[in-house]
Amino acid sequence: MNLVRVAALARKEWREIVRDRKLFGLAFVLPAMLMLVFAYGSGQSLEHVPLAVVDHDRTDTSRRFAERFGNTVYFDLAGYVDSEREAAARLARGDVRVVVVVPEEFERRLVAGRSAAIQTWIDGSFSNSTPPRTLQGYVEAITAAATAELQAGAVARRLGVSVERALTLLNPIRVEVRYLYNPQLRTVWSVGPSMLMFILMFVAPLLMALGVVREKESGSILNVHSSTVTRAEFLVGKLLPNVAIGCANTVLLWLLAVGWFGAPFHGSLLLFAAASLLYVIATPGIGLVISLLVDSQTTAMIISVVVATLVGSQYSGMYIPVESLSGPGWLIAHVFPAMYFNDLVQGVFLKGMGAAELWRELCALALFAAAFPGLAWLLFHKRRRA
Amino acid sequence: MTAGVVWGRQVLALTVKELRQLWRDRPLLLYVVYLFTVELVLVAGGTRELSHAPFLVRDADRSAASRELVHDLREPWFTLRGEVRDPGEALRALDHGEVRFFVDIPPTFSRDLGRGDTPATVQLVVDGSRVVSAWLAPSYAGRIADGLSRDQAARNLGRLGVDVAALPTIENRRRTWYNPNLDDAWGNALAELLSMMTVACVLLPAAAAVREKEHGTIEQLLVSPLTPLQVMLSKALSMVFVALLGTGIALHGILRAVYGLPAHGSLTLLLAVTALYAFTNAALGLVLSTFARNTTQVGLLILLTLMPVLQLSGTWSPFEAEPEPLRAVMSLSPLRHLVSVAYGILLRGVGMEVLWPHVAAIAALGTACFGAGLWRFRRQFG
Incomplete structure (x- = not known):
């Protein structure tokens, strides 16, 4: 490999990218925007769900019970409704997602030490964005807390003990929860680092593949075919500017994750830098391979996007744990670098792990950084095979 | 035309x-x-629900009550990945993302549960980096523990002469519309x-x-x-x-x-x-x-x-x-x-x-x- 020629090719490639102002801008704007959109999009927890109450009892107890729902972050009390029929209409219109019906004699029954049955209706239609089981869980928890308070009061009066003692008697098992790595359960803390994996997987192969296929479409690749430039020199020359863009984007995304979203970074910066470098070589390598298999920009774009979304979101362990995947899914997860890099960034950011624990992931990334460009080298022929 | x-x-x-x-x-x-x-x-x-969340247990109590608790943490929500003696082992598994949480049952669990003077505490150590399961797992586990709790409470209060069935209770009849x-x-x-x-x-x-x-x-x-x-x-x-x-x-x-x-x-x-x-x-x-x-x-x-x-x-x-x-x-x-x-x-x-x-x-x-x-x-x- 002649390094002077590689440098010349890389310089030419870089100049081409920089001169297409729109493209150059998009190569940096797109990752940053994806980071913001995904962090806000998948960072939403289920809160402020609109809820209506049908109160047939209209007593202090029933009003206090209804207010319990509005006092949480989970529900917004969207008001009282006079009849079940009107409540059903509001549920159908989608104004509210939950209806709580408090029966007549609610207060009287409870004061008499009997049970009172409320009804909760939950809109199950948005089962993917507003999971009905989670809403039921919220309602259960709020109802259980109200019951515990009532019963503790009753037991305390009967036995002449403190309310606290009565609560222990009523609820002898206490579950203490300790959260590791992300004590306040901030979604962006864990989504942010994973987004580094996803966005680089998304943008780098796309830019790389389109860069080569554009030359194929316009025919300028014939210049390379007829020149003395070797296959390896051409591929390395194409790869280098994209690796540079990848590095710049890694820095940009790291700053967004740590600076803007406040994700903790407990591990070694050096390890992270080394792993990222390998990852931004491996990901455009995927793009190179794609570019050699197809002939049109549209096809290259489609394949890059489909591969990136599937591998990056379904088979990387970001949303679905890899160990729960079956046969083909498990295999896909292991032949792309996304899963290894995701484990590594999660370990470095949140868990403060070092090279001693993460060397396997690092080795895998090194392997991919060599394998994908190597595969491209095998696939690239200056002379078309008949 | x-x-x-x-x-x-x-x-x-x-x-x-x-x-x-x-x-x-x-x-x-x-x-x-x-x-x-x-x-x-x-x-x-x-699914956005909890499914097959892997976990480890340290059962230092080894009583019928503790075994019942572990047994109730079952499929399809939870998958027991085994028992450990040393909490450090569980923490390492959490570090490597092999399990989602770790249940630590102290040796005093069944004793406290039987007496009802002090709460019988179970510790859940949860991997907070997986936010969805970190949120759901304790809430599911908590509901399961509540079930056991209620049975025990009925026995303990019965001995003190309080009939649990005669305590005020808000029941929740739930219905999911459209699905x-x-x-x-x-x-x-x-x-x-x-x-x-x-x-x-x-x-x-x-x-x-x-x-x-x-x-x-x-x-x-x-x-x-x-x-x-x-x-x-x-x-x-x-x-x-x-x-x-x-x-x-x-x-x-x-x-x-x-x-x-x-x-x-x-x-x-x-x-x-x-x-x-x-x-x-x-x-x-x-x-x-x-x-x-x-x-x-x-x-x-x-x-x-x-x-x-x-x-x-x-x-x-x-x-x-x-x-x-x-x-x-x-x-x-x-x-x-x-x-x-x-x-x-x-x-x-x-x-x-x-x-x-x-x-x-x-x-x-x-x-x-x-x-x-x-x-x-x-x-x-x-």
Whole structure:
């Protein structure tokens, strides 16, 4: 490999990218925007769900019970409704997602030490964005807390003990929860680092593949075919500017994750830098391979996007744990670098792990950084095979 | 023949030409078929509930009560990965992401439980980096512990002469409307269909328009006796046709046939709104194509526009939870309105009397996009 020629090719490639102002801008704007959109999009927890109450009892107890729902972050009390029929209409219109019906004699029954049955209706239609089981869980928890308070009061009066003692008697098992790595359960803390994996997987192969296929479409690749430039020199020359863009984007995304979203970074910066470098070589390598298999920009774009979304979101362990995947899914997860890099960034950011624990992931990334460009080298022929 | 008929026939001929081009572009055609079929199946199976969450236990008590607690943490929510002696072992497993949480039962558990003086404490150490399971696992485990708690409380209080059945209790009778069996596939597959249709509707006309620019065939169209309006209209109309066909196949062949998705409202209305929606998005794609010189640029522009639309329109995350300013911006997203329309018609069985504001919004956005596209197009080639 002649390094002077590689440098010349890389310089030419870089100049081409920089001169297409729109493209150059998009190569940096797109990752940053994806980071913001995904962090806000998948960072939403289920809160402020609109809820209506049908109160047939209209007593202090029933009003206090209804207010319990509005006092949480989970529900917004969207008001009282006079009849079940009107409540059903509001549920159908989608104004509210939950209806709580408090029966007549609610207060009287409870004061008499009997049970009172409320009804909760939950809109199950948005089962993917507003999971009905989670809403039921919220309602259960709020109802259980109200019951515990009532019963503790009753037991305390009967036995002449403190309310606290009565609560222990009523609820002898206490579950203490300790959260590791992300004590306040901030979604962006864990989504942010994973987004580094996803966005680089998304943008780098796309830019790389389109860069080569554009030359194929316009025919300028014939210049390379007829020149003395070797296959390896051409591929390395194409790869280098994209690796540079990848590095710049890694820095940009790291700053967004740590600076803007406040994700903790407990591990070694050096390890992270080394792993990222390998990852931004491996990901455009995927793009190179794609570019050699197809002939049109549209096809290259489609394949890059489909591969990136599937591998990056379904088979990387970001949303679905890899160990729960079956046969083909498990295999896909292991032949792309996304899963290894995701484990590594999660370990470095949140868990403060070092090279001693993460060397396997690092080795895998090194392997991919060599394998994908190597595969491209095998696939690239200056002379078309008949 | 009147001028109007000629004009209409020209548009029709151009529309057929667009469809024929798509038909011959096999990779693109394959992608469109994939979007409306395989993609839906791939996504339908996911769940946002807790499922098979792996965990470890240290049972220092080894009593009937502690064994019962561990036994109750069972499939399909939890998967026991074994017992450990040393908490350090569990922490290492948590570090490497092998388990989601660790249950630590102290040696005093059954003693405290029997006496009822001090609470019998169980510690749950949870991997907070997996936020969804970190949130769900303790809440599920807590409910299971509450069940055991209640049995024990009844015994303890009974000894003190208090009958638990005579204590006031608020019972909760719950009912889930519109999806009584809590089938996750309904919402998943429908959300994915709406998202993928959006991708196809924006991408295809934009890519077709830019390819004509790149290859220079747009010049041929413009020297012919065709107006920019006809050229744009034909690209949008061919997309409406593809979207209707794709939605029809996806709805009947996959969503209804495979997943049993109901249609409580009018399917005709849904298809009519789908046609309007496809037109709106095709117009958006054409506007984007006027800002790009080659396919690479338009591809990136589409990603830049569509990603926020796909993520923040209430398909995969609750729209109500978004902050107010973001919600105001997102009302400019046609998908946000289509989500209300499609879920409303299919699952909640409502009609235009409820959905008209959303339909009007899609129409208004479509008119605005088409107008803007026509203006840009005329300026570039006029």
